[in-house]
Amino acid sequence: MNKLISILLILISANAFAKIKVVATLPDVAEVVKAIGQDKVDVTSLLLGGTDPHFADARPDYILKVNRADVVCAMGLDLEIGWLPKVLEKAANAKVQSGGPGFCELGQAIKPLAVPTGVINRSLGDVHPHGNPHFALDPLKLGESSAEVVRVLTAIDGANADFYKKNQDAFVKQMQTLHSEIQGQIKKAKVMEYHKEFTYFFNSYGLDSMGSLEEKPGMPPSATRIAQVAKEAKANKVQMLFATASAPHQTLERFTELSGIPVVVAPSYIQLKGDANSIEALQKLIVKSMK
Secondary structure, eight states: OOOHHHHHHHHHHHHTTOOOEEEEESSHHHHHHHHHHHHGGGEEESSSSSTTSSSSOHHHHHHHHTTTSSSSEEETTTTTTTOOOOOHHHOGGGGGGGGGEEEEGGGGSOSSSSSOSOOGGGGGOSSEEEEEEEGGGOOOHHHHHHHHHHHHHHHHOOGGGHHHHHHHHHHHHHHHHHHHHHHHHOOEEEEEESSSSHHHHHHHHEEEEEEESSSSSTTTOHHHHHHHHHHHHHHHHOOEEEETTTHHHHHHHHHHHHHHHOEOOOOSOOOOSSSOOOOHHHHHHHHHOOO
């Protein structure tokens, strides 16, 4: 009898100290969750930074991880719309389905940029109806987004609500400090981007954006479009165009050939391998790339 009681006490104790299993879609999301949950959470990121979050696949290992999760956290604003719903459906884990107690989207806690109006359809390209989802490059927005993580972790583990809120306050201050540091290093410039994934970075640091090389998001620009934008960019004294490694190289080369404007190639999300392996490191890498 005493042996049985001892076993039960061990099981109860182990369960009491079990970490909340969180599956994040991106390393950026995982870093926010870890900052809030700290030793109360066990965080895994599905993507490692080398995959365009628009076009990931619903891989079997993703499905297995989500099946075993207590919480799933995404960037949201339909960034992962092409694959995450399939993963959630196949994982058959009721608590982490969209709208469930263990599902969070960081984008729900921010005021997004570029929310489209009017009729939205596929002829307009890959338009995000709830606004631009690429807010990971704005530390201030990431700070705001952490409120969603607090909401979900508190709903699951109310006993540690104060702990999560205290950590959020510290994270917000950390992001404000980082923003101030980067702001002091950036020189004002006229810039462009291939795809609108640096928009929040431009907006947050007061860079003068002249728009994107893409005419329709997610659709490669025509030769006519490239020539037109190159001419206008040159006339407006644009100093650099930002793009990620996934942008078509021939298009970027043609733009530079016609305009004489250099292309800054940098990640728009954390890369777990290399020099952009944290929120802070990514910010500093982009600034370094501009020089």
